Amino acid sequence: MGQINQKGSLSAKHEAKRGRGASPMATLPERGPNEKELLAEEIRAHVKRRGLSPAEAARAAGELPARMMLLTGGKLFSFTARQLTKIRDRLADGG
16 A cells, blocks of 8 residues: 555655545546436336325335335335336336
């Protein structure tokens, strides 16, 4: 990693090499919504348009209420795009 000076911090030479102070996120390009985010937005729109409660939406989509709460809350880590597509299609068909 770098050489540690007596105070326990990196030497100035190694801090400069490491880019101290620069955010690693600063070099990343802005990204638009991915497929899962777009599908989740469509699902939320179906739920809102039909005026469904989370429990009713879960029943109509064939999902557990807890998973529907994750989905409507934007926590998409446990869903695949394929699962979201199926949920969206079930809600669009009237579930």
